Amino acid sequence: MNEVYILGGYQTDFERNWSKEGKGIVALLKETVKGAFDSIDITREEIIKLNKKNKVALFIGNFAAEYYVSQGHLGPLMTEVDECFYGVPSARYEAACASGSVALDAAITKIKSDDYDLAIVIGWELMKTVDSKTGGDFLGRAAIYDIEAKGIDFPFPKLFGKLAEETIKKYHLDEERYKRNLAKISDINYKNGKRNKNAQTRKWFMNEEQANSRGIKTNDNVGSILSVSDCSQVTDGAACVVLCSKNYIVETSRNISKFPVVKGFGCRVAPFEFEKKIKESMDEKYILPWTRQAVLDAYNRAELTLDDIDFFETHDCFTSSEYMAISAFGITEPGKEYEAIESGIIDFDGTKPINPSGGLIGCGHPVGASGVRMFLDLYKQVTGQAGKYQIENAKNGMMLNIGGSATTNYCYIVGMK
Amino acid sequence: MINDIKTVTIVGGNGVLGKKIAGIFASFGGCKVYIVSRTIEKSESAIEAAALSVKAYSIKNHIFAKTYDDLEKCFQESDLVFESVTEDYVIKNEIHQLINKSIDHECIIATGTSGLSINELSKNYSDINKKKFLGMHFFNPPYNMTLCELIPSRYNESDYINDIKNYLERQLYRDVIIAKDEPGFVANRIGFFFLNEALIYAEKYKSNGGIDYIDSILGKYTGRNMPPIATSDYVGLDVHGAIVNNIYDNTEDDYKNSFILPEYVNELIANNKLGVKVGEGLYKKTDNGLFVYDIETNEYREPRPYRFSFKDQAIAEFKKANYIKGFDIIKNNKSLESRICLEFLLKYILYSLTIGKQNCTKISDCDIAMSCGFNWVPATSLIELFGGKEEIKNIAKSLHMEKAKGMELLDEIKQYELNYEKYIKASN
Incomplete structure (x- = not known):
């Protein structure tokens, strides 16, 4: 099978509110493609x-x-963006917050199988078209809507609040310490976002004290023990990566040593309903064994281990999901995630930095774009193009992108050959 | 010491900007902040506002309400004293003399003026303290507007200024430019040039509709969040008047007359019709909707639904992110309104370059000033949007402005600011 090379890509400025600018899908996609x-x-x-x-x-x-901007049939919509796409095969892929990853998966497969030489992957979401409560209800479709979301205000903070509760219960954690750990995760992501010129929160203020002040005005509770500071925020944006075959690089006389490759992937689906996840994993070591398995699959396919991974981009839609990801990546044993947080391992200058970009909390979370944005950040890091958030000597990076309440789990490993 | 600012005193910390600056130091700076006002109640309510302005109630733990009785103690404990009292030499001089008396340690002394002369204010200080005193001009609201103009006096050493610049950039996440001690410094000088010209043109074209006519020509689609006259109304006509009068009184150049406050605005100020803050001014908001002041009739009326085809077409292009195409439409249209629009944008470019050259360390600082201080499309981006320097020369020719001040600076521009997209709104 063909190897899959990454030529590069582009991310829009996640600070922008496209509705306020009076612009919609075509403008967003046109700027993304041009970039x-x-x-x-x-x-x-x-x-x-x-x-x-x-x-x-x-x-x-x-x-x-369909909900946010009343538009479906998003593959062919690209012909409205540029006439050069007339006739180009184009389809939309959906897996809730992992939509970007499933689009990447399809693109990677088509390069591997030699069907195409060039695959343009774009993830996007415009979310600031509606108020946050309405948006929360739209997002509820990523859960079992009738059971977990219908008629419930902000269903996802509540689901990931449950994950926090179940994590404490499963590993017999001290609740206060766990909450401090989550606050540190939030603080790290905001701090990292300050280095990223495309991060939504680059001008926002957050620190550990504020993140630890749960339940106060400006940091309201959103679900169980989680507060606003534990959540990624509504974001507009798009990210694009362009993948290609070796053949394309050779034919266009590019220097092949400059481009990283996709080294491995993992994809696992968990029981949809959150309660079922917890029930199923009751006797398992990992609270979300399907997430862990997706990570293992990626390591195995890449024939790499944790030691080979220099940094991670993870799906911190909430701090409780990043907490869980620490052990899923293998950085600590499950139940011992606090060790990595408290010792600084996952800090920007730690040995296993997580989310140097700021992640979903710091950089932003335009739902359909996030998988592609993470993948682009892996590319930027391993090619030394991450600017102020560049990790030194980053050779391999891993990403974890989840959809729903860790229902779809996607991992990729990107690195130089 | 400069990178280790632990305690800050804000004198006049209950003012509109003072309390928000307190919020910036207490949050990003991680500083202990004393807010000093005439009464303890005023200082206490400022703490609440400071915390809300940075959306972080936790910083209230680090801000303390004080009165003028506590001044000396606060000063002595501070690494930075920030004066944010009324823009009046008499009032400011009194405070600075007090500061001078109380400070004999290493301490940054800053004034938050938007117009008064830093050299003039520095006269309040002893020779030693003169070296510590400088202008530090934040923009409102500082949480969103990240510009900070640093204005050295003739007594500061450049290392001192650069260290403070670094602190503001690294710790407080400010976009800092070093400005000369000239009236209006940089951003206000350029911004209020544009705003006041809009007021002047509203009078000139009062029979075409005046205020809403000009605002409609220079709407958001020309690279701003709000049309210019609505902006002046929002800022407050008294504030607008004070700024332009100061610049008019203290400058002698080709653009001086652009700072003459039109008579109708003076009348509105005299009648306390100061703008949004009092409910009426250039516009008036009532339960029945928005009304606009008609300069011809001296009465408020409903805004007119002006439609200019060049504007509609340009906005249609911006909606599709065809920015250059949209500017081509503005450039090539021959209607009176498109000519007015073009003239304003060209003057804005030329005046920005002129002030960038005259008041900044480098010309391109005018771009930082306007994007981070006003959220307006920067001048060099506009040059690119219009098709480059040669096109600007052609536009100037078509408007008989080829000899205008600033044209000679076009060739000094080396690099364009590339991210202009977010400034160009696809709406009125």
Whole structure:
């Protein structure tokens, strides 16, 4: 099978509110495509030429455009963005917050199988078209709507609040210490976001004291023990990565040693309803064994271990999901995640930094874009293009992108050959 | 010491900007902050506002309400004293003399003026303290507007200024420019040039509709969050008047007359119609909707639904992120309104470059000033949007402005600010 190379990509500024700018999908996607094409030095003429040979395709990740912007059929929508996409195969992929990853998976598969030489993957979501309560209800569709979301205000903070509760219960943790650990996770993500010029929260204030002040005005409780500071915030944005075959790199006379490859992936689906997850994992070591398995699958496929991974991008939709990810990655034993948090292992300058970009909490979480944004950040780090949030000597990076209450679990490992 | 600012005193900390600056030091700076006002109640309510302004109630643990009786003690404990009292030499001089008397340790002394002369205020200080005193101009609201203009006096050493600049950038996440001690410094000088010209043009075109006519021509689609006259109304006409009068009185250049406050605005101020803060001014908001002041009739009326085809077409292009195409439409249209729009944008470019050259350490600082202080599209971005320097020269020619001040600086621009997209709104 073909190896899959990453040519580069582009992320929009997650601080932007496209509705306030009076702009919609076409503007968002046009800027994204232009940004990506400029950064990797590809022209629209080249797309037209490649398409004549049926060697290029588009893969669109999006969760809920039908609700947020009343638009479906998002694959062909790309023809509204640029006429160079007329005739180019293009489809939309959906797996809630892991929509970007499932689009990536399809693109990677098509390069591996030699069907296409160039795969343009775009994840996007416009979420600031509605108020937060309405948006919360839309997002409820990523859970079992009738049981877990219908008629419930902000269902997801409540589900990840339950994860926090169950984590404490399963590992007999001291609740206050666990809450302090979550506050530290929040603080790290906000701090990292300050280094990222595309981060939504780069001008926002957060520190451990504020994150530890749960239940006060400006840090209201949102679900169980979680507060606003534990949550990623509503974000507009898009991210694009362009994948290609070795053949394409050679034919376009690019220097192959400059481009990283996809080294491994893992994908596992868990029981949909959160209660069922907890019931099923009752006697397991890991609270979310399906997440752990997706990580293991990626390590195995890449023939790499934790020692080979220099940094992680994880799905911190809530601090409780990042807490769980620490052991899923293998950084600590399950139930001992606090060791990595308290000792500084996951800090920006720690030995296993998590979310140097700021993650979903710091950088932002335009739902359908997040998987692609993480993947782009892996690319940036391993090619030394992460600017102020560059991790020194980053050779391999791993990402974990989850959909729903860790129902869809996607991992990728990206690194230089 | 500068990178280890632990205690800050804000004198006049109950003012609109003072309390928010207290919030910035207490949050990002992690400082212990004393808010000093005339009464303890005022200081206490400022703490609440400071915490809300940075959306972090936890910082209330580090802010303490004080009165002028506590001044000396606060000063002596402080690593930085920030004066934020009324913009009046008499009032400010009194405070600075007090500060001078109380400070004999290493301490940054800053004034938060937006217009008064730093060199003039520095006269309140002893030779030793003169070296510690400088201007530090934040923009409102500082949580969203990250610009901070540092204005050295003639007595500061450059290392001192650079250390403070670094602190503001690294610790407080400010976008800092060093500005000369000139009227209006940089951002207000450029911004209020544009705003006041809009007021002047409203009078000039009063028979076409005046205020809402000009605001409609220079709406959000020209690279701002709010049309200019609505902005002045929001800022407050008294504040607007004080700023432009100060610049008019203290400058002598080709653009001086752009700072003459029109008579109708003076009349509105005299009648306490100061703008949004009192409910009426250039606009008036009532339960029945929004009304606009008609300069011809001296009465408020409903805003007119102006439609300009060039504007509609440009906005349609911006909606599709075709920014250059949209600016081509503005550039090539021959209507009176498109000419007015073009003239304003060209003057804005030229005046920004002029002030950048004259009042900043480098011309491109005018871009930081306008994007981070006003949220307006920066001048060099506009040059790119219009198609580059040569196109600007063509536009100037078509408007008979090829000899205007600032044209000579076009060739000094080396690099364009590339991220202009977010400033160009696809709406009125």
